[in-house]
Amino acid sequence: MKKLSVLLLCVVLMSALLLTSCTIPGSTGESNDGSTGGTSNPISDNTSGATTPPKEKASLKIEAWGIETDQNSVIIKEAVALYNERYKDTAEISVEFTEQEQFKTKIATLMASNEAPDLFNTWAAGFLKPFVEANKVYSISDDLEKDPTWKNRFVGGIFGGFTFNGKIYASPNTQTVVCLFYNKEIFDTYNLKVPETFEELKTVCDTLNSNNVTPFALGNKAPWVGAMYAELIANRIGGSDPFNKVASGEGTWLDSSFIEAGNKMYELVQINAFPEGFNALDNDPSRADFLDGKAAMHIMGSWAIQQLTFEDSPLIGKVDVAKFPAIEGGKGDMNAWLGQPDQSFAISTNCKDKEAAVNFLKLMSEPETQLKFAAAGNLIATTAQLDPAEANPVATKVSELQKDMTELFLFYDVALGSTIGNEFNNAIQAITAGTTPEEALQTLQDFTEANLE
DSSP states (O other): OHHHHHHHHHHHHHHHHHHHHHHSTTTTSBOTTSOBOSSSOOOOOTTTOOOOOOOOOEEEEEEEESOTTSHHHHHHHHHHHHHHHHTTTTEEEEEEEEOHHHHHHHHHHHHHTTOOOSEEEEOSTTTTHHHHHTTOEEOOHHHHHHOHHHHTTBOTTTTGGGEETTEEOOBOSEEEEEEEEEEHHHHHHTTOOOOSBHHHHHHHHHHHHHTTOEEEOOOOSSTHHHHHHHHHHHHHHHOSHHHHHHHHTSSOTTSHHHHHHHHHHHHHHHTTOSOTTGGGOOHHHHHHHHHTTSEEEEEEETTHHHHHSSTTOTTTTTEEEEOOOBOTTOSSOTTEEEEEEESEEEEETTOSOHHHHHHHHHHHHSHHHHHHHHHTTOEESBOOOOOTTTSOHHHHHHHHHGGGOOEEEEOHHHHSOHHHHHHHHHHHHHHHTTOOHHHHHHHHHHHHHHHOO
16 A cells, blocks of 8 residues: 555646646747747657647738739739748638629628628728728737838828728738829820819810810729719818718708819700710720710829720720819819828738738738739829839829829718718719709718718
8 A cells, every 4th residue: 555655646746747848938949928949859759759730831812802803803813822922831821802792792792791801802981991890800010010011112191091990900911092184195195294183174175176176084883983983072171170071960961061072063954065865875895985086184093094095995095084073162182182092901810820911911012022012003002112214104093193182082971981982972063963952962861861870
C-alpha cells in the first residue's frame, strides 16, 4: 500500500513539472505577447513528435459589380492574380462579377441571409449605411491607423462617405464626378462656346437644334441618368443646404430649389434639349448618338471617359469636358461637383481572415494598381502620379478642373439609399414627362416621410 502511495505521488509530481514547463514564457519559444521566438524548438508530443499546426490558408471571395471584360474588371482580376502570387502560402482570393443593378439586389440578399462574401464592392453613404448599422461590415479604421503609409496614400476627404460614427468602413480605389462632355468639332463648326450659365446653355441648344443636331445625348429609361441633371441644377440653385436638410429630416422636397430645378428640367424638354422619346431610350444607344456626332453634349459620370475614348473611338481628339454651368442668381457654386468615391471595397464581418482581406485593400491602393486605373481613364482615389505621356487627356482635363473643387456632393440615390433615392429619380422622370414639379415632389415628400429613418 505504501509503495502504491509513493508511486501515485511521483506521478502527480511529474505531471505538475510538465504543466509548469509548458506555461513558463519562453520555454517553448513563445514570447509574453504570444508571438513565436526563433531560438527554441517548438514543444512536441512525446509520442507522435507533432508540432503546433500552422495557420490554415485563407480562402476568400470577392463579390464585385461589372462585366469581366470591362477595363476596370480586368484591372481587379490582375490585382487578384498579383495578390494570390504574393500571398500564395497564406491566402487565396477569387472574384465574381455581377452586372451593376443585379449586384445591388444580390448583395442585399446575401447580407439578409447572413451569407455575405468576405469582400464586396460598395457605394458610399446610403448604400453602405444599413449594412453597417446591422453590424454586417468590418471597420478598417484601426488598420488604417496602424499603417500610416497606407492611410496617407489617399486624397483628402475621400473617406467621408464611408465614415459612420467616426469609423471608416470601406476603401475607395477611384472617384467619380459628373461632367459635361462635348464634341469640340461640332462646337467649332457652329462657333459655339462652352456655356457657363443656364441661359448660355439654352442659347447653345437653340443653335444646335436649328442645325439638326441634338443638344444632349440622354437615354432616361433608367431614370438615374436624368436625375443627375436635376441634382446638378438643384445644387446650382440652392447649394447643398436644402438637400442636407431633406437627408436629416429637417427639410422637404418642396423647397424652392427643388421646385425650380423641376421647372428647369421641363424647360429643357420644351426647348428640345433631349432626343425624341428620351424617357423610353436606354443609356447605351444614347451614348452611341454622342459617339457618332448626332448629339453635341453628354452629361455623364467620369466613368464615361473609358466609353468615349476607347481605341478607335470616333471621338478621339474631338471630345472635351467642362463643368456644369451656373444658374443665374443661384446660391450654388460652379466648382461643386456631383459624384462619389468609386470602385470601393468593404470587408464583411463574416470574413474568415480579416488581416488577409485588409492586405487586398492595401494592394488595390498601391501605385501599380492605381496607375492602371488612371491609365484606363479613371480619376483615382490616391495621390499616385501618372506619367503625363501615359495619361488619358480627358481624365487629365477633369483633374485640372477639379483643382478648384469646393465640394463633392453625393448622388442622391447614394446619399439617401436606393429606396428614397430611386423615388427621387422617378419623380424627375415624371416631371420630364409632364407632371408638374409641385405634384411630383409632393408625392416624393410623402414617400420620404414614410420611409426616411
